[in-house]
Amino acid sequence: MHDLSRIIGEMEHALTTNNFLRLTALEDLHKNENGDPFKILIGTILSSRTRDENTTKALIKLFTRYKGANDISKANPNDIKKEISSVGFYNIKAIRIKEVAEIIENKFHGQVPDSEEELLKLPGVGRKTANCVLVYAFQKSAIPVDTHVHRISNRLNLVNTKTPKDTEKELNEYVDKKLWIRLNSTFVRYGQNICLPLRPKCSYCNLRKICRYYAKNERKKRRIVS
Numbered sequence: 447m448h449d450l451s452r453i454i455g456e457m458e459h460a461l462t463t464n465n466f467l468r469l470t471a472l473e474d475l476h477k478n479e480n481g482d483p484f485k486i487l488i489g490t491i492l493s494s495r496t497r498d499e500n501t502t503k504a505l506i507k508l509f510t511r512y513k514g515a516n517d518i519s520k521a522n523p524n525d526i527k528k529e530i531s532s533v534g535f536y537n538i539k540a541i542r543i544k545e546v547a548e549i550i551e552n553k554f555h556g557q558v559p560d561s562e563e564e565l566l567k568l569p570g571v572g573r574k575t576a577n578c579v580l581v582y583a584f585q586k587s588a589i590p591v592d593t594h595v596h597r598i599s600n601r602l603n604l605v606n607t608k609t610p611k612d613t614e615k616e617l618n619e620y621v622d623k624k625l626w627i628r629l630n631s632t633f634v635r636y637g638q639n640i641c642l643p644l645r646p647k648c649s650y651c652n653l654r655k656i657c658r659y660y661a662k663n664e665r666k667k668r669r670i671v672s
Contacts (some may be wrong), residue, residue: 448604450621456652457483457636464650466639471498473631475505480532483583484515484550488543489577491570496533498638504530508543516548518547542570560584561582573614580628587626589617595630595638601641601659665670 461467469477471493472486480483485505492494492508493501507529512518518526526540532541546568550558558579559565565576573620577590589595591614599605605616621629640647 448602450604450629453602453604453653454625454632457632457640460640460650460652461632461635464640466635468635468639471501471505472578472637473654474502481583481585483560483579485509485533485573485634486583487546487565487568487575487579487589490582491542491546492530492533494539494575495535500532500534503532504536506663507532515547515550518544519551521547525663531590539570540578545569546571558583560586562588573611577614581630583637585627587623588597589614589621589626590630592630592634593643594641597643598633598637598641601657602653603656603658617662 458665463501472489475482475486475489489501490504492504496504499594504585508518508526508542511525511529512521521538521544523544526543527536530536530540530543549568550556554564560580560583562573562576562580565571566573566578574590574592580586580588581590591599591610595617596607596610600616601605605613607613607616617629637643640650648654648657648660648663651657651660
C-alpha cells in the first residue's frame with residue numbers, strides 16, 4: 447500500500463510551490479466563522495454540486511440576513527431561496543435548510559449534534575456532509591469523500607472503487623486515523639487546482655509514477671507516435 451503521509455506531503459508541496467493557496471469553501475468557513483457548527487453544516491449542504499465561489503456567495507447573503515438556526519427556522523422558504531440562488535438546486539436546498547434549522551432548534555436546543563449517527567438523521571445530510579461537519583466543525587477524525595477525493599484516490603491506486611461510498615469504506619479501513627482530518631482538505635484543493643477531472647495539470651504533479659490516469663495517457667501517446 448502506498449505511503450499516504452508521503453502522498454499528502456507531495457500534494458501540499460505541489461500546491462505551495464505552484465501558488466495554489468486558496469482555501470476551499472469549508473476551510474475558509476472554518477477559519478472565518480471560528481468553526482461555527484451550524485454555518486459549516488449549512489455551508490456543506492449548499493456546496494453540493496456547486497462551485498466554491500457560489501457557495502461562499504450564498505452563505506454570506508444567507509447569514510447576513512439570518513443570524514442562526516433560530517432565525518432560519520422561522521423564515522419563509524421563498525425568502526431563503528432568494529439568498530441562496532447562486533447555488534445549484536437552491537429550491538430544494540432552501541426547504542432542506544429550513545427543516546434542518548427547525549430540528550436543530552427543537553430537538554437539539556440550537557446546538558448541532560457532533561455524532562455521525564445524529565447528523566445522518568437530518569434532512570439532506572448524507573455521509574459526506576456529516577463527515578465534513580465532524581472534521582471542519584468539531585475537528586473529529588473522519589474522511590469526507592467527495593468527487594475529488596474519490597477521483598484522486600482511484601487515479602493514485604489507493605483504491606479501486608466505483609462510488610464515493612465504497613472509497614470512504616476502503617480509506618477508513620487502511621488510512622492511519624491521524625491523517626483523516628488532513629486528507630480531505632488536501633485532496634480537495636489538489637483536485638480543484640492540479641488533478642482536475644479533465645485535462646489535469648500532470649506537469650505540476652510529483653505523483654505521476656503511481657498514477658493510473660497518467661500511465662494510461664502515456665500509453666495512448668506512445669501508440670499515436672508509433
